[in-house]
Structures are given as C-alpha cells and as structure tokens.
Amino acid sequence: MSHKEAQKAQKAQKRTVSEEELVAVMEREREELEQTWARPTGLRGWFTDTDHKAIALRYIKTAFVFFILGGIEAALMRIQLARPNNHFLSPDQYNQIFTVHGTTMMFLFAVPIMTAMGIYLVPLMVGARDVAFPRLNLFGYFIYLIGGIFLYTGFVLNTGPDAGWFAYVPLSGPAFSPGKRVDIWAQMITFTEISALVGAIVVIGTAFKMRAPGLSINRWSLFVWAQVVTSFMIIFAMPAVMLASGFLASDRLIDTHFFNPAEGGDAILYQHLFWFFGHPEVYIIFIPALGFISPIIITFARRKIFGYTALVLSLISTGFIGFGLWVHHMFATPIPQMGESFFTAASMMIAIPSGVQIFCWIATLWGSKLNIKTPLLFVLGFFAIFILGGLTGVMLASVPLDLQIHDTFFVVAHLHYVLIGGSVFPLFGAFYYWFPKWTGRMLSESAGRWNFWLMFIGFNLVFFPMHKLGLNGMPRRVYTYLPETGWGTLNLIASMGAFILAIGVLVFVINVVWARRAGVVAGDNPWAADTLEWTTTSPPPNYNFHNVPVVQGRYPIWQATADAPVVRGLSTTKRETLVSSVMDAQPELKFEIPGPSIWPVLVAVAAAVALIPGIFTPWAFLVGAILTGTVLTCWFFGDPNYKNKTARETGERSEPVPAARELQPKEI
Amino acid sequence: MSTRAVIDVSELPHHEFDTYDPVWWGNNLLLAIETSMFMILIATYFYLRQNFPLWPPPVAMLTATLDPLPQLSYGTLNTILLVLSCGPMILTDISARRGNRGVSQVGLVIAIACGLGACVLRGFEFSAMYFRWDSNAYGSVVWFMLGMHMMHLMILTTEAILLCVWIFTREYDMKHRVDIVTVAVYWYWVVGIWLVLYGIIYFTPRLG
Numbered sequence: 001m002s003h004k005e006a007q008k009a010q011k012a013q014k015r016t017v018s019e020e021e022l023v024a025v026m027e028r029e030r031e032e033l034e035q036t037w038a039r040p041t042g043l044r045g046w047f048t049d050t051d052h053k054a055i056a057l058r059y060i061k062t063a064f065v066f067f068i069l070g071g072i073e074a075a076l077m078r079i080q081l082a083r084p085n086n087h088f089l090s091p092d093q094y095n096q097i098f099t100v101h102g103t104t105m106m107f108l109f110a111v112p113i114m115t116a117m118g119i120y121l122v123p124l125m126v127g128a129r130d131v132a133f134p135r136l137n138l139f140g141y142f143i144y145l146i147g148g149i150f151l152y153t154g155f156v157l158n159t160g161p162d163a164g165w166f167a168y169v170p171l172s173g174p175a176f177s178p179g180k181r182v183d184i185w186a187q188m189i190t191f192t193e194i195s196a197l198v199g200a201i202v203v204i205g206t207a208f209k210m211r212a213p214g215l216s217i218n219r220w221s222l223f224v225w226a227q228v229v230t231s232f233m234i235i236f237a238m239p240a241v242m243l244a245s246g247f248l249a250s251d252r253l254i255d256t257h258f259f260n261p262a263e264g265g266d267a268i269l270y271q272h273l274f275w276f277f278g279h280p281e282v283y284i285i286f287i288p289a290l291g292f293i294s295p296i297i298i299t300f301a302r303r304k305i306f307g308y309t310a311l312v313l314s315l316i317s318t319g320f321i322g323f324g325l326w327v328h329h330m331f332a333t334p335i336p337q338m339g340e341s342f343f344t345a346a347s348m349m350i351a352i353p354s355g356v357q358i359f360c361w362i363a364t365l366w367g368s369k370l371n372i373k374t375p376l377l378f379v380l381g382f383f384a385i386f387i388l389g390g391l392t393g394v395m396l397a398s399v400p401l402d403l404q405i406h407d408t409f410f411v412v413a414h415l416h417y418v419l420i421g422g423s424v425f426p427l428f429g430a431f432y433y434w435f436p437k438w439t440g441r442m443l444s445e446s447a448g449r450w451n452f453w454l455m456f457i458g459f460n461l462v463f464f465p466m467h468k469l470g471l472n473g474m475p476r477r478v479y480t481y482l483p484e485t486g487w488g489t490l491n492l493i494a495s496m497g498a499f500i501l502a503i504g505v506l507v508f509v510i511n512v513v514w515a516r517r518a519g520v521v522a523g524d525n526p527w528a529a530d531t532l533e534w535t536t537t538s539p540p541p542n543y544n545f546h547n548v549p550v551v552q553g554r555y556p557i558w559q560a561t562a563d564a565p566v567v568r569g570l571s572t573t574k575r576e577t578l579v580s581s582v583m584d585a586q587p588e589l590k591f592e593i594p595g596p597s598i599w600p601v602l603v604a605v606a607a608a609v610a611l612i613p614g615i616f617t618p619w620a621f622l623v624g625a626i627l628t629g630t631v632l633t634c635w636f637f638g639d640p641n642y643k644n645k646t647a648r649e650t651g652e653r654s655e656p657v658p659a660a661r662e663l664q665p666k667e668i
Numbered sequence: 669m670s671t672r673a674v675i676d677v678s679e680l681p682h683h684e685f686d687t688y689d690p691v692w693w694g695n696n697l698l699l700a701i702e703t704s705m706f707m708i709l710i711a712t713y714f715y716l717r718q719n720f721p722l723w724p725p726p727v728a729m730l731t732a733t734l735d736p737l738p739q740l741s742y743g744t745l746n747t748i749l750l751v752l753s754c755g756p757m758i759l760t761d762i763s764a765r766r767g768n769r770g771v772s773q774v775g776l777v778i779a780i781a782c783g784l785g786a787c788v789l790r791g792f793e794f795s796a797m798y799f800r801w802d803s804n805a806y807g808s809v810v811w812f813m814l815g816m817h818m819m820h821l822m823i824l825t826t827e828a829i830l831l832c833v834w835i836f837t838r839e840y841d842m843k844h845r846v847d848i849v850t851v852a853v854y855w856y857w858v859v860g861i862w863l864v865l866y867g868i869i870y871f872t873p874r875l876g
Contacts, residue, residue: 254802264716
C-alpha cells in the first residue's frame with residue numbers, strides 16, 4: 001500500500017460511522033421508505049394501487065384465468081372432434097368457440113402476460129423503484145380487463161364473435177355477419193391494443209430511463225433486451241390492426257366502404273392490414289419467451305452466456321425481419337409471384353437469427369455442470385417443440401407446399417408447436433423460476449416435474465397427429481367430419497392428449513395453491529442467479545431496493561465486489577427514483593414518480609363508455625370523448641397535493657444539467 | 669468497520685428538458701405509434717387507388733360528368749395557418765426553456781387560437797370534398813385521414829389550453845415547463861404529418 005493510499009484509508013476510517021449508527025440510520029430510512037411507498041389496501045387499493053409488482057401480478061392472474069378459459073374452449077373443441085359425426089356442439093357454437101379460443105389466447109392471454117412479465121421484472125432488473133409511468137400502467141390494466149370482460153359477456157349471451165380470430169372480410173362484413181358478434185370482436189381488439197401499446201411505452205420508458213448507474217446498454221439482461229424489442233414491435237405493428245378493426249367496425253356501423261368491392265373497397269386489403277400486425281404479433285408473443293430462456297439458461301448452466309452480442313443482434317434482427325413476412329399468410333390469395341418469392345425468402349431468412357440463438361444456448365449448456373430444475377426442464381422442452389414448429393414453418397414458407405396444405409390441420413399443428421412450444425413452455429419455466437421472487441416461496445420441484453412431463457407428453461399427443469391429419473386433407477374450422485375420411489383415430493388420440501395437457505396445467509395450479517401456503521421459504525436468491533432482481537428480498541419491498549445498486553458488469557450479482565458502491569441521496573420521504581441516460585446510465589435526474597391515484601381507472605371507464613355503446617351508435621364516441629376529456633382535465637388539475645410536490649422549482653437555472661459529467665463514486 | 673463507496677445523487681435536479689425527462693420519451697413513443705398509424709393509413713389510400721380507373725372517381729351529374737378533385741381553397745388555407753402556428757409555438761418552446769413566463773403565455777394563446785382556427789377550417793375541408801364517407805372507398809379513406817388528423821388537432825389544442833390555464837392560474841414550475849416543451853414537440857409533429865397528408869390528399873390525384 002502506497003503512502004497516499006494509506007492516508008486515504010485512514011481518512012476514510014475517520015469518517016466512517018460506527019456499525020450501530022449505520023444500522024440505526026438504515027433502519028430509520030427503511031421505515032421512511034415503507035411509509036412513503038405504502039400501498040393503499042382493500043377495495044381502494046384495487047382501484048388505485050400503482051405499484052408495478054401489484055399491477056403485473058394482477059395482469060398475470062387475469063391473463064391466466066383467460067388462459068384457463070381458452071383452454072376449456074379448446075377442450076370443448078377436442079371433445080367435439082374426438083369422433084366423426086359428433087353432435088356435442090352445434091356448428092354455430094363451434095364457430096363461436098374456435099373464434100373466442102383464438103382471440104382469447106392471442107389477445108387476452110399471450111400478449112398481456114408477456115407484457116406483464118416485463119412490467120414486473122424490467123424495473124427490478126434495471127434497479128428502478130417503479131416503472132416510468134405508473135399511472136399509465138394502471139390504466140393499461142383496467143382497459144385490458146374491461147375488454148376481456150366485454151368479449152366474454154358477449155360470448156355468454158350467445159353473441160360471441162364467430163368469424164375466426166382474424167375476422168376476414170367479407171365473412172365478417174355487414175353483409176354476411178349481421179348482428180353484433182363481429183362488432184364485439186372489433187372493439188375488444190381496440191381495448192387490448194390500447195393496453196398492449198401502453199404496456200410497451202411503460203417498458204421502453206423504464207428500460208431506457210430508469211436504470212441504476214453502471215447499467216449501460218451493453219450490460220442489459222437479455223430479458224430486458226427481449227422486452228424492449230417486443231415493445232418496439234408492438235409500437236409498429238399494433239396500429240395496423242387498429243386500422244383493420246377500425247375500418248371493419250366503421251364498415252359495419254356507418255357504411256364506409258373500405259372492404260366493399262362494389263364501391264372500390266378491397267377484401268385483400270383487410271388481410272394485408274391484419275397480417276401486417278398478425279405476423280409481428282407472433283414475434284411479440286415469442287420474443288419475450290426468448291427473454292425468459294436466456295436468464296434461465298445462465299442460472300442453471302451456472303456460467304456466462306455464450307455470444308451475448310450475437311443473441312442481442314438476433315433479437316433485433318428477428319424484430320425487423322418479423323415485419324417482412326406477413327404475406328406468407330396470404331399465399332392463397334392473388335399475390336404477384338415476385339412478391340411471393342420475396343416473402344418466401346424472408347420467411348426462410350428468419351430461421352437464421354432463431355438458429356443463431358439456439359446454437360448460442362446450446363453452446364452455453366454444452367459441457368457446463370447442469371443444474372436440472374423445473375425451469376430448465378421447460379426450456380429443454382422448448383428446444384424440442386419449438387425446433388419442430390420452426391421446421392414446419394420453413395416448410396410452410398414454400399408456396400407450393402403452402403397452397404397444398406393451406407387451411408388444413410397441418411397449419412394448426414404448426415402454429416401450436418410454435419406458440420405453445422415457443423411461448424407457453426418458456427412461460428411456465430419462467431413461472432417456476434420467478435415464483436419465489438413474487439411470493440417468497442418455492443414451487444414444489446417434484447410437482448414441477450409432473451407438471452412438465454404431463455404437459456410435454458400431452459402437448460405432443462394433441463398436436464403431432466394434426467400434422468398427419470392436415471396432410472391427409474382435414475380442413476381447419478370444421479365442426480365435424482365423416483367416418484369415411486378415416487380421420488377418427490388420430491383425432492381421438494389428439495383429444496386424449498388434450499386431457500393429459502389439461503391435467504398438466506391442473507398440476508401447476510395445485511402446485512401454486514400449495515406453494516402459497518406451504519412452499520419452502522425461498523430467500524433472496526434461491527437459484528444463485530445473476531440479475532439484479534435477486535439482490536432484493538422475496539417478495540421485494542414496495543420501493544424495490546433500499547439503496548439503488550451500482551452495476552459493475554453484465555452479471556451484476558456474480559460480478560459485484562464486496563465494496564460495490566451504492567447510490568445515496570434519493571429522498572426517503574418522497575417517491576424519488578433515479579433517471580439516467582439512455583446509453584451509459586449516467587444519473588441525470590431525481591425524478592419523483594406519481595403514486596396511487598383513482599384517475600387511471602376513471603379514464604378506462606370513460607373510454608369504455610365510448611367503445612362499448614360504440615358498437616351500437618357512433619354518438620357514443622362523442623359522449624365518451626367528452627367524458628374522457630373531462631376526466632383527463634380533472635386528472636391534470638385535480639391533485640390536491642400539487643403544492644407539496646418537489647416538482648416546484650420555479651425560476652431554476654436553465655443551463656444544461658451537470659449530470660452529463662460523470663458522477664464519481666466517493667467515500668463516506 | 670467497513671467503508672463503502674457511494675454515488676451521491678442528492679444534487680441532481682428533478683426535471684430537465686428533452687431527452688432527460690421520461691415524459692419526453694413517453695410523448696415521443698406515442699408519436700411513433702401515431703406515425704406508424706398514419707403511414708399505414710397512407711398505404712391504404714394508395715392501395716385502394718388501384719381499384720379506381722379515375723381517382724377520385726367521377727361524379728355523374730344530371731347533365732355532365734364532373735371530375736371531383738378535392739378543392740384546394742380550405743385545405744391550403746389550413747396548411748398556411750398550421751405552418752404559421754409553429755411560429756408562436758417555437759416562441760413558447762424557447763421561452764419555456766429560458767423560463768420566460770410572459771412569452772410562454774402569449775405564445776400559447778396565439779398557438780391555441782391557430783389550433784382552434786385549424787379545427788374550424790377542417791370542418792370546411794370535409795364539406796369541400798365531393799364525397800361523403802359512405803359514398804365509396806375513396807370517400808371513406810379520405811374522410812378517415814382528415815378525421816384522424818382532426819382528432820390529433822383537437823387533442824393537441826385541448827392539451828395546449830389545459831397547460832395555458834395552468835401557467836396563467838398556477839405556477840410556472842419546471843415540471844410544467846417540461847410539459848410545454850413536450851407539447852411543442854407534439855405540435856410540430858401534428859403540423860409535419862399534415863404537410864404529408866396535404867400533399868397526398870390534394871396533390872397526388874392531380875399528378876394523375
């Protein structure tokens with residue numbers, strides 16, 4: 001030790017507070033933080049609580065209920081198709097059920113639950129106290145909930161949409177679908193789409209601006225990358241379906257002619273608009289799942305990921321290429337051959353980034369001392385199923401093959417292999433992985449294994465025979481078939497598989513209920529994982545971190561030194577969080593984020609006043625718009641405490657912030 | 669006895685303009701959504717055009733056939749007004765950064781007047797079309813474009829009015845100065861996107 005260093009150390013020691021004093025200070029701060037970040041409870045809390053963890057868990061629970069409902073619908077379809085000439089469901093019921101099944105799984109389950117995972121985990125992974133826009137976040141949840149209830153209210157009243165989850169015109173147009181069924185579908189799209197867009201903004205805002213010092217963009221967890229790429233895809237894809245469903249609704253309600261060929265409209269335009277959203281949608285569901293896989297593999301392979309940069313670039317390029325594929329859903333329409341070739345090439349090209357990722361993961365797993373726990377089991381299951389689904393995807397990208405098996409069960413098999421294999425399996429892995437963080441208790445490992453194997457075997461029993469059924473010519477969306485077709489046996493196998501799959505999900509539900517009461521207490525970091533969320537308690541306190549951490553590497557926990565600096569100087573009596581620069585996470589602002597509020601739910605209700613009666617009369621939009629404007633005005637002016645806010649810095653200097661200069665760690 | 673290094677952030681400000689503030693990001697992300705919406709809407713416009721031998725389709729009158737190109741008068745007037753409105757908005761923008769309350773107030777009031785004027789002119793623009801939304805697909809898409817933009821005009825003007833009321837009746841604090849700068853971004857965007865729409869709606873049919 002040099003003389004200078006010794007002097008410095010001496011000085012530091014002099015200024016060091018005693019252990020007891022430190023404990024007392026920390027304890028006082030903790031109490032203040034608890035008070036400042038206290039969450040409203042009971043009914044009031046349900047409507048006003050803006051805590052991102054509470055909102056995310058509510059999203060997850062709600063989406064899971066919709067998953068169960070969608071699953072029940074699937075089971076009903078499988079009962080109906082179990083044998084030829086079955087009359088368990090009527091054709092009309094069957095149409096409603098497959099439409100609501102698809103709509104539920106895509107819009108009410110998959111997208112919201114993926115966003116919800118981001119809303120829970122992104123702030124924790126970047127070291128923030130809450131998301132960037134907590135009240136917007138709360139609004140997003142309520143608008144989603146209202147949309148979901150709206151769809152199911154229609155369904156229960158025998159007004160469920162029945163034109164498929166894509167609602168192609170002309171079938172869904174005013175001429176062939178009178179009544180309100182399709183209108184409910186179109187408006188439900190508006191609800192869920194607003195919620196998805198809001199979620200995307202919340203996630204990007206948080207990941208970009210709310211990061212802990214040191215967490216520069218090249219140190220983001222791959223989970224955060226996946227969430228951000230997905231959010232940008234939502235931003236560019238969702239407007240297309242907003243226009244598609246908006247045009248459809250206005251064709252049906254106020255006699256516009258977007259899709260009416262008699263007046264110059266175009267039915268194929270609908271397919272373009274729908275699939276310009278619909279194909280990226282697949283990646284909006286799939287990319288977050290890729291984000292679950294990387295942390296799980298890192299943790300259970302117990303080593304750094306192979307090819308971080310390659311993985312990030314793969315995620316981003318998947319995001320871009322995902323927008324160049326939509327026409328491969330439309331090969332059976334009159335598309336110029338040149339166009340078909342382009343989209344075939346693009347569809348095959350997207351296999352490249354997917355392949356790169358899979359090889360990176362295999363390279364990470366290879367030769368490592370695997371710790372095979374349920375989350376990793378689900379990831380390994382993902383490999384098997386998703387690769388099969390990816391292979392049939394490359395097959396379907398070829399135009400002649402696609403024309404042959406278009407609208408057959410082969411496509412049903414393909415899309416379930418991709419979506420369940422690519423998304424639901426990693427999602428269940430993620431449930432097992434992060435459940436301890438959410439609840440403080442572990443899910444049972446042995447039940448987890450039962451859960452996995454039942455789902456894995458059940459899934460393959462349901463969907464593998466469908467490949468063969470499709471090749472044999474069984475069309476999709478038929479409510480029954482004749483015995484002479486010879487499709488009976490394979491359909492029966494598929495239906496039996498459905499029940500094994502259902503039992504697998506049931507095991508999960510039981511596991512959750514049991515673990516909530518009697519699961520092993522988890523501790524902060526039960527898996528010895530590397531990302532920031534594991535540094536705080538399980539479940540995390542309302543303010544997430546007592547001291548905002550300082551990140552020292554890509555694997556914050558594994559690379560943290562014993563004397564890792566911490567951030568001091570944020571108020572403990574106000575809801576302050578750190579805002580930092582986008583690339584290097586240099587601290588820029590002490591930003592006070594808003595707390596609990598009743599306004600978000602009121603805005604959601606006001607919007608619903610426009611949208612729900614809006615399927616009957618266009619005047620509802622006027623009333624709803626005025627109401628929404630009024631509520632927003634009250635929100636803007638209505639905060640009685642505005643004078644106590646730290647926001648008041650009247651007459652402050654206007655030169656650039658000094659935050660641009662690096663804030664050096666200094667000693668206390 | 670242990671020492672631990674700290675990063676002391678107690679001196680950081682609470683609000684700062686542009687990329688520093690999360691609100692700026694939220695606003696710009698919303699504008700990204702709306703930009704992609706307008707781009708897809710424009711694609712729809714040109715897609716539907718393929719179905720028409722003449723665009724806009726001719727209107728059969730009792731005695732003759734009329735070539736109903738959209739009338740330029742109101743649209744052009746509105747475009748001029750919107751471009752001019754950027755003047756007071758830029759003034760408001762700069763004064764908010766400098767903390768000059770009076771200029772912000774004056775600028776906002778003039779900008780709001782322009783915004784309201786543009787909404788009224790938009791009403792005339794609708795009536796200057798030879799088609800209603802339910803006449804044919806041309807009418808549907810043009811009304812939709814004008815309507816979506818008008819919705820933004822109205823939201824924008826309302827936002828400006830609310831902020832204006834705030835800085836007249838309450839405090840001209842940093843938080844709301846950041847808001848003003850953010851609304852200015854929205855203002856430029858609404859005007860900019862209109863220039864694109866104006867060119868497409870009024871001039872691409874004239875190019876034949």
